[in-house]
Amino acid sequence: MFxxxxxxxxxxxxxxxxxxxxxxxxxxxxxxxxxxxGGKGGDVVLKGDDDTNNLVDYKYKPHWKAxxxxxxxxxxxxxxxxxxxxxxxxxxxxxxxxxxDKVVAEVLFDGQEIVLxxxxxGGWGNTHFKTSTNRAPKRAxxxxxxxxxxxxxxxKSIADIGLVGFPNAGKSSLTNAITxxxxxxxxxxxxxxxxxxxxxxxxxxxxYDRLLMADVPGLIEGAxxxxxxxxxxxxxxxxCSLLMFLIDMAxxxxxxxxDDYAVLVKELKLYDPALLKKPKLVVANKMDLDGARSHLxxxxxxxxxxxxxxxxxxxxxxxxxxxxxxxxxxxxxxxxKVAVA
Numbered sequence: 001m002f003x004x005x006x007x008x009x010x011x012x013x014x015x016x017x018x019x020x021x022x023x024x025x026x027x028x029x030x031x032x033x034x035x036x037x038g039g040k041g042g043d044v045v046l047k048g049d050d051d052t053n054n055l056v057d058y059k060y061k062p063h064w065k066a067x068x069x070x071x072x073x074x075x076x077x078x079x080x081x082x083x084x085x086x087x088x089x090x091x092x093x094x095x096x097x098x099x100x101d102k103v104v105a106e107v108l109f110d111g112q113e114i115v116l117x118x119x120x121x122g123g124w125g126n127t128h129f130k131t132s133t134n135r136a137p138k139r140a141x142x143x144x145x146x147x148x149x150x151x152x153x154x155x156k157s158i159a160d161i162g163l164v165g166f167p168n169a170g171k172s173s174l175t176n177a178i179t180x181x182x183x184x185x186x187x188x189x190x191x192x193x194x195x196x197x198x199x200x201x202x203x204x205x206x207x208y209d210r211l212l213m214a215d216v217p218g219l220i221e222g223a224x225x226x227x228x229x230x231x232x233x234x235x236x237x238x239x240c241s242l243l244m245f246l247i248d249m250a251x252x253x254x255x256x257x258x259d260d261y262a263v264l265v266k267e268l269k270l271y272d273p274a275l276l277k278k279p280k281l282v283v284a285n286k287m288d289l290d291g292a293r294s295h296l297x298x299x300x301x302x303x304x305x306x307x308x309x310x311x312x313x314x315x316x317x318x319x320x321x322x323x324x325x326x327x328x329x330x331x332x333x334x335x336x337k338v339a340v341a
Contacts, residue, residue, distance in 0.1 A: 004195070005153065006058050007098065007151070007152050008063070009062060009149075010044045010063075010085065010116060010148065010151065011064070011065045011066070011146055011147075011148035012042060012043055012118055012120070012146030012147045012148065013041025013042040013065070013068040013083075013120065014069070014119075014120045014143050014144070014145050014146050015038050015039065015040055015069045015119065015123060015144045015145075015146075016037075016040075016041075016070045016071040016072060016082075016122045017122075018035060018036070018037050018038050018071075018122065018124045018128075018141045018143075019037075019073055019126070019140055020033075020137075021033065021073070021074030021125070022074075022136065023075075030136075032127075032130060032135065033125070033127045033137055034125075035072055035073075035074060035127055036074070036077040037078045037122050037124055037128075038069050038078075038079045038122030038123040038125075039070045039071075039079030039122045040081045040119050041067070041068050041081075041120040041121075041122075041143065041144075042068070042069075042081065042119045042146075043084045043115045044064060044084065044115070044116045045084045045086045045087065045113055045114065045115055046087050046093075046113070046114040046116050047087065047089065047113050048088075048089060048107045048109055048111055048113075049088040049089060050091060052088055053090050054155060055153050064085045064087060066117075066146065067082035067084075068143075068146070069082045069119070069120070071143075072122070072123070072125045072140070076127065078125075081122075089153070091108060091158045092158040092239060093107040093154070093155050094106050094154045095107075095116065095152070098152055099150065104116070108158070116149075116151070117147035117148060118147050119146045120143050120144030120147075123140060123141030124140060124141045125140050126139055157197055157214045157236040157237075158212070158239050159212040159213055159236075159237075159240050160212050160213065160241050160242065160329045161200075161211060161214065161240055161242050161244055161325060161329065162213075162216060162237030162242070162243045162244065163175070163214060163244050163246060164216055164245055164246070164264060164268070165246035166255065166264070167217075168248065168253055169247065170246060170286060171215050171216075171246050172196075173285075173313070174285065174310075175198045175213065177312050177318055178198075178200055178321065179200050195214055195216050196215040197212055198215060199211070199212060199213075200212075202322075209326070211329055213244075213325075214237060214240060216234070216236055234268070238275070241329050242278065242279045242281060242325070242328050242329050243268075243278050243281070244280075244282075244325070245264055245280060245282045245283065247261055247282065247283065247284050247285065247299070249284035249285060249295050249299065249309070250290070250292040250295065251291060251295055252289065257284070257299050258298060258299055279328055281308065282303075282308070283307070283308050283309075284307050284308065284309045284310065286311060287309040287310060287317070288311040288314050288316065292309075308320065
């Protein structure tokens, strides 16, 4: 199950109580105070995890609580700090405070740690209250309460390439052909119901490289108004470096490829105009079918944009597409190649 939005309730640990205690030893029955401090409560910590790709763990376990700090003991023994509650989140997770509806954190890279709720400080033992006039204080502090809150987690996938297109345009077939992801493919629309992240590998002997491609479920007219769960799909391409428009150039479902492209551009603009400022690549799929070439000529006459023709069924043009994607993404991002040791 793919989950990209859920609500969690978290609570940091309370601090431990300080201790009231006095030193009692042989030949010294009236020693001074030696009560230890309480331990600090555990924090609630968010940690970026590259090996996690969705929020399913938090849908079925929405309540998280860190450990409270131990109480102080006599003989100046301080309480142990409470263990933190560590929530491992996929990269691209946005955290929104339900009380204020404001973004309080974003998890963007592997290993990133963010303290969402702080644990309470431990209370002071009676040692801290000794003065020149009060040599035997019987006072200690209670530990502070840990912070708590209700938060909404929203996953916005981090990928290099955002693949958009109408249902049945061949997005899942393309993802199968050039990445290691294996989304379901079938001859009916909305086969893909959840975003898929695929890895395009470039096995260079000197420097291995890879690109991440987000296959967004098919968009329909009105997606910007959340028809067909459009908002939940579109947010997964907000952080992509390059948008790839996949067009069914054969018009298998009776649609005009020119209209398909116009609708996609319009929906992206209505959702967020900044999306159209990203570099774009138009890819014409199903070029092996009858009518595709005539449609392509009409498309090029209407839109003065470069178009790369491919066929996922026969594999024609896929190597050229992979090379073009690498060229464009590496020309628009600051990501570096990963050298092979």
